[in-house]
Amino acid sequence: MQFNKDSLYANPLGEITTFKFDDAVVNVFPDMIQRSVPGYSAIISAIGLLAGRFSQSHSQCYDLGCSLGAATLAMRDQITAADCRIVAVDNSAAMVERFKRNLAVDEAKASIDIQCADIREISIERASVVVLNFTLQFVPVADRARLLEKIYRGMLPGGILILSEKLAFDNERQQALQVDMHHHFKKMQGYSELEISQKRSALENVLLAESFDVHRRRLMAAGFDSAEIWFQYFNFASMIALK
């Protein structure tokens, strides 16, 4: 896999265009997400561990918004259940093409089905594990409940949904502090003030963060039995919802 350094927002941009998962982002994505999402590696490892525990024989594990497949590969390494297939879906053709290319040179044999599709339009069937790792935040808010209801319906009893998201906070001081600390985190990772502010503008109206309360209520309304945060680092969190 290539690990190019993310410098997409390093120079002043006359016009800051809306953030897209295009070729330019694909080229730097592993570096970008690692340096932008506090705790990203820990979350990826834990997705593998959870998939090892929750994957059932004759079931499917879904990685929705898979990008280059980091969560897919972590799951594959830990799944021991028989006849268990991983379905990895992303609607960015650039991401899917690169993921397929990376997988082709990967030696391990595994049942991974990579699809270029909108996760709002696919069917979810016999799912023991479903991963939405920093994907739901890019789905229009109005479509989120329907998507989670579809996921719930497609899950087997005993199934798990792992939902990681950038969070927003109702309390103004908390919101200001957590956003500020995230920016400090990015600075510590080598991003300049200019890179941080230009990326922030590009993500405006594209990445729509909600509070844990809103997520929990939506998950419970979709039918889940429980929903809790298992990991949080500033305004980035990962939740577990159980069927």
Ligand SMILES: C[S@@+](CC[C@H](N)C(=O)[O-])C[C@H]1O[C@@H](n2cnc3c(N)ncnc32)[C@H](O)[C@@H]1O
């Ligand atoms: C932040 S990235 C996800 C990172 C990835 N899950 C990981 O763990 O490395 C968000 C991904 O969701 C995809 N995405 C956003 N909306 C989508 C949709 N409606 N259907 C399918 N994929 C979507 C984007 O193309 C992008 O690759």
Ligand SMILES: O=C(O)C(=O)C[C@]1(C(=O)O)C=C[C@@H](O)C=C1
């Ligand atoms: O909030 C930011 O600054 C981010 O860069 C976050 C984030 C994300 O949460 O998905 C946004 C886009 C990229 O995919 C990588 C990270």
